[in-house]
Each structure stands twice: as structure tokens, then as C-alpha cells.
Amino acid sequence: MRIDEVHITPVAFRDPPLLNAVGVHEPFALRSVVEVVAEDGTYGLGESYGDARHLARLRVAAEALRGVDVWHVHELARRVRGGLDDGVGGHGMGGMVTGSSGADRVLSPFEVACLDIQGKLVGRPVSDLLGGAVRDRVEYSAYLFYKWAGHPGGEPDGWGEALGPDELVAQARRMVGEFGFRAIKLKGGVMPPEEEVAAVRALAGEFPGVPLRLDPNAAWGVGTAVRVAGELAGVLEYLEDPTSGVAGMARVAREAPMPLATNMCVVAFDQLRPAVEVDAVQVILSDHHFWGGLGRSRVLAGVCEAFGLSLSMHSNSHLGVSLAAMTHLASATPNLSYACDTHWPWKAVEDDVVVPGVLRFEGGAVPVPTGPGLGVELDRDALARLHERYVACGLRERDDTGYYRRVCDAGFDPVPPRW
Numbered sequence: 315m316r317i318d319e320v321h322i323t324p325v326a327f328r329d330p331p332l333l334n335a336v337g338v339h340e341p342f343a344l345r346s347v348v349e350v351v352a353e354d355g356t357y358g359l360g361e362s363y364g365d366a367r368h369l370a371r372l373r374v375a376a377e378a379l380r381g382v383d384v385w386h387v388h389e390l391a392r393r394v395r396g397g398l399d400d401g402v403g404g405h406g407m408g409g410m411v412t413g414s415s416g417a418d419r420v421l422s423p424f425e426v427a428c429l430d431i432q433g434k435l436v437g438r439p440v441s442d443l444l445g446g447a448v449r450d451r452v453e454y455s456a457y458l459f460y461k462w463a464g465h466p467g468g469e470p471d472g473w474g475e476a477l478g479p480d481e482l483v484a485q486a487r488r489m490v491g492e493f494g495f496r497a498i499k500l501k502g503g504v505m506p507p508e509e510e511v512a513a514v515r516a517l518a519g520e521f522p523g524v525p526l527r528l529d530p531n532a533a534w535g536v537g538t539a540v541r542v543a544g545e546l547a548g549v550l551e552y553l554e555d556p557t558s559g560v561a562g563m564a565r566v567a568r569e570a571p572m573p574l575a576t577n578m579c580v581v582a583f584d585q586l587r588p589a590v591e592v593d594a595v596q597v598i599l600s601d602h603h604f605w606g607g608l609g610r611s612r613v614l615a616g617v618c619e620a621f622g623l624s625l626s627m628h629s630n631s632h633l634g635v636s637l638a639a640m641t642h643l644a645s646a647t648p649n650l651s652y653a654c655d656t657h658w659p660w661k662a663v664e665d666d667v668v669v670p671g672v673l674r675f676e677g678g679a680v681p682v683p684t685g686p687g688l689g690v691e692l693d694r695d696a697l698a699r700l701h702e703r704y705v706a707c708g709l710r711e712r713d714d715t716g717y718y719r720r721v722c723d724a725g726f727d728p729v730p731p732r733w
């Protein structure tokens with residue numbers, strides 16, 4: 315069954331002013347929706363970043379993929395590698411994660427789309443193609459952010475301002491109340507570390523027994539990271555990317571009382587071995603968008619199992635195609651032992667490209683879709699609407715730092731360590 319057509323549609327959806335170590339989210343998040351059409355008309359969906367340079371790479375790959383058998387993922391990968399430019403940028407992560415493999419980032423949405431087609435052809439869910447679901451619902455974590463009340467010059471967004479512990483606790487209460495999450499992550503690296511420690515303690519007081527995580531995206535130096543890790547002993551289930559680089563993480567890991575997790579210093583296969591050799595991280599946050607799709611993420615899970623690393627899952631701002639793919643992958647990964655990250659609560663319900671209904675949160679978990687393939691359908695009107703928004707919004711690269719400088723502090727310097 316060969317690939318006949320590939321369509322790549324950049325889209326934009328509204329995003330609140332969420333603060334992080336490198337700046338603040340712009341009013342719109344960018345994504346690309348990939349539709350692969352097989353020769354019998356069966357279509358498969360993938361989702362990826364929407365940055366212009368990434369889009370250009372996806373378009374080059376799309377040309378090269380016509381005629382490939384949808385079952386032949388190695389051939390997909392070979393053709394993607396063959397046409398790849400070796401320029402930098404277009405990572406879609408605001409400069410926070412830059413070491414991932416360009417070939418794997420480009421391959422990912424095409425591989426997911428081909429798995430969607432494969433599942434539709436044989437009438438089985440993608441989780442079956444990945445070895446079978448070992449859980450029928452996938453737990454996700456609440457994802458708290460420091461944030462402004464609204465974008466400068468715009469209306470408040472409904473979530474309100476969150477710049478201190480009380481407001482973060484209120485944000486958590488609402489998010490847990492609406493989605494039922496049973497784990498909580500705070501995006502840190504925004505306030506001085508002692509304020510973030512106070513926020514985590516406030517969350518621990520309000521949600522006793524609920525697993526907590528803090529992720530400053532490597533904004534701290536080694537000394538600060540060791541100190542904060544010590545202060546939060548017994549409070550965090552893991553500390554995510556407290557400092558930058560494998561060497562720094564290894565130094566922190568030697569003294570930290572909790573496991574260290576990463577989606578920054580180990581984001582590609584060639585980075586695993588050096589990290590394992592110095593025991594720099596104990597939890598890998600997988601992300602099929604940069605590890606090369608669902609099949610290669612299963613390979614990553616095997617590597618983690620072999621080397622005694624735990625596995626959790628990272629998220630950026632995303633739509634329903636990605637949530638479906640993440641859910642199938644997590645359902646078919648036995649050694650994924652933590653609730654996965656998701657930015658889902660920050661997206662307006664109506665801002666999506668999949669037909670509503672299949673994807674829903676129940677008690678903090680998403681039931682694994684059981685229909686053929688990913689189990690979600692493309693809403694073509696919604697796709698057209700979000701594409702129009704992409705055209706109109708004018709954004710072409712995620713640029714949290716540039717936005718923060720424009721609206722808040724022209725001298726803002728995100729280069730770590732900030733503390």
C-alpha cells in the first residue's frame with residue numbers, strides 16, 4: 315500500500331502567557347498537521363512543530379515519500395535522512411531543547427501517519443501495532459505554569475495571574491478539579507529558586523500524597539540545583555532538568571535525594587550512552603515528536619529498561635492528533651511508570667483539528683482510543699479555521715525569548731545558569 319499524497323498544514327491555536335526559563339508563550343502556538351494519503355484513499359494523521367524551518371524540512375521529506383509502502387518505516391526513515399538539510403533551528407521548543415535529531419523530528423509525524431493508515435487497513439488500534447495496550451487508560455499530570463493574567467494589551471484569559479504560591483495552588487485546584495489529575499508538575503526556572511521551593515511546598519501542603527515534579531529547564535547552576543534538591547527531599551517524585559548538560563546533571567545526581575529526569579540533555583539516541591556512563595539521569599522523558607515517532611520511542615523504552623532508567627513522557631503545546639499518538643504509545647509501553655506530561659488544559663476545547671468525543675480526560679487519564687489506527691478523525695473545517703489563524707497571526711517561529719523582551723524586559727537574558 316503506497317503513499318500517494320502528503321499534505322502538510324500549518325496551524326495556530328490560542329495560547330496563554332505561560333512563563334518559562336526562556337521567556338513567555340506568545341498568543342498563538344504553532345503546529346503542523348500531516349496527512350498522508352495511501353493509494354486506496356485511506357488517510358493517516360501526524361502532528362508536529364509549526365516553525366518555518368521545520369515546515370520546510372517536512373515539505374522536502376513529503377516530496378520524497380511519495381510511492382513508499384506505508385508499512386516500510388525504515389524506507390521512510392532512509393528517504394527523510396536523504397533529503398535533510400543540516401541547518402539548525404526550527405526545533406519548535408523556544409530554544410530550550412536544541413540537541414534532538416533533525417532526522418527523527420522530521421520522520422516522526424510521517425511514521426505516526428503511516429501507523430494510523432496501517433491500523434485502519436487491518437482494523438486495529440495503533441496500540442496493537444506497538445505490541446498491545448498494557449493499560450486501557452493513560453494517566454497524565456497537571457502542568458502548572460507561572461503566568462500573567464493575559465497577554466499584554468489583550469483580555470484576561472480566564473486562568474488568571476499566577477506569580478506566587480497561593481495562585482499556583484488555586485491553578486492546581488482548578489486543573490485537578492476539571493481533569494482529575496493525580497500527579498502535578500510545576501514549570502519552574504521563572505522565579506528565584508527559593509520562591510519556587512515555597513510554591514512546591516504549598517502544593518505539597520494542599521495535595522498531600524500527590525506526586526509532585528519541578529522543572530526549571532536547566533535555569534540553575536550545579537550548586538543551586540544541589541541545594542534546591544536537598545530542600546525538596548521527600549517532596550518531589552523527580553526533579554526535571556535542574557541544570558544543563560550531562561556533566562552538570564551527573565554532579566547534581568550524585569547528591570540529589572530524588573531521581574533526576576530530563577527532556578533536555580538526553581533527547582537523541584547518541585546521547586544515551588554518555589549519560590548512562592556517568593549516571594546523569596534516572597528518568598528519561600520520552601517524546602515521540604523528537605525521538606523519531608512511536609516505533610523508535612518503543613526502542614527508547616527498551617534501552618531504558620536495559621539500563622535501569624525510568625521512563626516518563628514530555629509534552630509541548632499540542633493538539634488532538636498528538637494526544638492520541640501519545641496515549642497509544644504510553645498504553646503500549648509497559649515500563650512507562652509515571653503520569654505523562656501534557657499541555658492539554660492550556661488549549662481551548664474548540665481549538666483542535668480532531669472531531670471531538672474520542673479524546674477525553676476521566677480521573678486524570680485518557681482512555682486509549684479503540685478505533686482503527688489512532689482512532690481520531692480529522693475535522694476539516696477546524697483544520698481550515700486553525701490554518702487561517704496561522705496565516706493571520708503572522709507568527710512563523712516559536713520565540714518565547716523575543717516575545718518576553720518585546721513586551722516585558724528588553725534586557726532579558728535567558729542564558730543559563732540564571733541562578
Ligand SMILES: O=C([O-])[C@@H](O)[C@@H](O)[C@H](O)[C@@H](O)C(=O)[O-]
Pocket residue numbers: 332333334407408410411501529531577628629630631
Ligand atoms: O511550553 C513550555 O514552556 C515548556 O517549557 C516546554 O517548552 C518544555 O519543552 C517542556 O514542557 C519541558 O518539560 O521542558
Ligand SMILES: [Mg+2]
Pocket residue numbers: 529531554555576577578628
Ligand atoms: Mg522538561
